[in-house]
Amino acid sequence: MTPEELGALSERTPRLRSQQQKSIRPKVDESLPVSTPLPSRGTRNGWPTTAILVLADVCAILTGLTMAAIGVAWFRDAWGWLNMDSARLAIGYTAAMFLGLQAQGLYRSLQLRPAAELRVMVITSLLTICLLGTILFAMPGVSEGACACLIFSSLVFAFVAPLYRAVVRLTAGRTNWWGKRVIIVGGSRRGLLTYRWLQKHSSIGLRPVGIVEDVLSPASCQEIEGYLGQFDDLTEIAAENHVDTAVLAMSPHFDDDTRRMISRGGFGIRHWIVIPESQGMPHLWATAGEVAAQPALAMHVGLLSPLALVTKRAFDMAIVTLGSLLASPLLIFIAVAVRLSSPGPIFYSQERVGRHGRRFRAWKFRSMVPNADQVLKDLLAKDPVLRAEWEADHKLKNDPRITWIGRIIRKTSLDELPQLWNIFRGEMSLVGPRPIVHAEVEKYGEYYEQYAAVTPGLTGLWQISGRNKTTYEQRIEFDAYYVRNWSLWLDLHILVSTVRVVLLREGAF
CATH class of the missing domain: 3.40.50.720 (NAD(P)-binding Rossmann-like Domain)
Structure with missing residues (x-):
């Protein structure tokens, strides 16, 4: 065979291999419904999106600086520390923040997940504080008020910036230019x-x-x-x-x-x-790398870190102790309202399945009429529509058993406040999968092993991701995702998002 023929064959080989692959390529799954494509939206390089996110971060920085300035001025009862050195320091602080955020990838096309974004915000703020502390230590003449202002503003930014970004995405995300x-x-x-x-x-x-x-x-x-x-x-x-x-x-x-x-x-x-x-793998905190000249992803399972679990438990105890003291007037008010709404006990408990399959009794404020289980049994026996709705996800949208105070505390999730006692006992955590009853174990199937690996939570991904608007299968997927990708940063993101969900009553009934 001549060199020319060898060259022609080498050129045809990739095309022949491609044609062979085309011939064995499976057709599209016909079970997937076909819908009309949306018109082309967005821009070529996405610069308006980057610009609006930068603007949101600028607003967050200004919010932090303003709150810090007012707080320091009120504490010192003077504005004398505001001078040109302080202004130059504020400009340097802003520049350092943006350099840190850019280096962490907060303005790229492939945006980070909210939990990862929160981690970047906090770490960048802490690094900026350390950098400014080192500079200020070597700069004579800078007032203590300016130092305190910049440190406090960094802390405010870490929690305000994710909120501003969430608002921007919810509003601008509906526009054609986003x-x-x-x-x-x-x-x-x-x-x-x-x-x-x-x-x-x-x-x-x-x-x-x-x-x-x-x-x-x-x-x-x-x-x-x-x-x-x-x-x-x-x-x-x-x-x-x-x-x-x-x-x-x-x-x-x-x-x-x-x-x-x-x-x-x-x-x-x-x-x-x-x-x-990487479906089914802990990918939220994965980092890209290379192994044996091949692209690789480094992943870790946070649940296997003893230090992280101890920190999670310590965090739970600190929040529960402080929260119980602050919420005690509200707890007393709800208890009185429950007693006046209908005869029966103030609290209601139900056996749930916890970590490693252990059974425990989860406590709530009673939101239903007495003997609610028997009432439900009678209702489901008489009404096949209600029975089908209950069998789908163990929820009824218009549950006739709920009292007037029960509807209020259920929509605001205040009926679950007594579970602070379960958290104190170590049976539950602030964040985790929703505690299930034994009858639901079968529905979890292969995912039950992941559910049983952690302590169920007072709140979780399901509560901040649509709640009762989601299907039971989606709830199981949320629980599995949480277990695979667990970290303290994910817990903190869920806790912050829970406040929003409770205030807006998203997905509650």
Whole structure:
């Protein structure tokens, strides 16, 4: 065989391999419903999104500086410490904060999860305080008031900035200019689910314009929602849609296609977001690296850290002790209201399944009529519609057993305040999976092992993620996600979000 023939064969081999892979590529799962694609939204580089997030952080910094200035002035009863040195120090503090936030990736297209974002905010604030403390120690003439102001403002920023960012995402996320346009590469089930999820969660900042995928035949193109074309057309598709970023969500069985997509000059795509096959793994705190010249993700299971568990327990005890003292007037008021609402005990307890399968009695303020279990049994026997609703997720949207005070305390979750006693006893935690009854163990299936690995919580991901608006299966997924990705930062994010949910009564009935 001549060198020319060898060269021609080597050029045809990748195409033949690609055609063979196309021929065995499975069709799209027909069980997935097809819906009309959304119009193209977002911008090419996402600069409006970055600008509005920077503005939100500026407002958070100014809020911290203002609150700190007022607090220090009130404490010292003087504004004399405000001078040009203090102003220059404030400018340097702001610059240091932005450098830290930029270095931690808070302004990139692929945004961090809220819990990870909170960690970045706190760590950046603490590092800025340490940096300023070192500088101020070496700078004569800087007043103590200016030092106290900047330190206090850093602490305020760490908790105000995530709130401002959440408000921005909820409001600006509905606009057409929010986010960065992306192309989904891969029309398999993973690609379709990714496409629809990004359509639904526009606040994330990745706005899909469609899907690029090789298909069996022209007729099968109609099966792919938002179909734009084949792999070889990606360069033209990206140019026509003004896109320079792609989300690679292909099936892991087609690694050759994946390598071909990125290695051939990127097809005009400058930025690739690769979704690895990591379903069911603790990926929230994963970090990228390299092992044996291959990309790798470093993951850890926080539940296996004895120090973290001890810290979690100490945090629970501190919050429960302080919270019980502050909430004692409210506890007394609710107890009196429950007693006056209907005859019967003030408290209600039910056996629940805790860590390692241990049984315990979870306490609540009584929100239902006496003998509620028998009343429920009679209702379900008479009404098949109510029985079906109850069997779905053990909830009734319009439960006739609930008293007038019960409706109030259930919507605000105040009926669960007596579970502070369960937390004090170590049977529950402030944050964790929702405690289940023994009858629900079977519904958890393979996920029960993960549920039983932690202490159930007073609040959790389910309570801040739609609550009663979610399905029972989604609740189980929230519990499994929490166990896999547990950390003290995730707990802190859930606690802060719980305050918002309680005040707005999101998903409660």
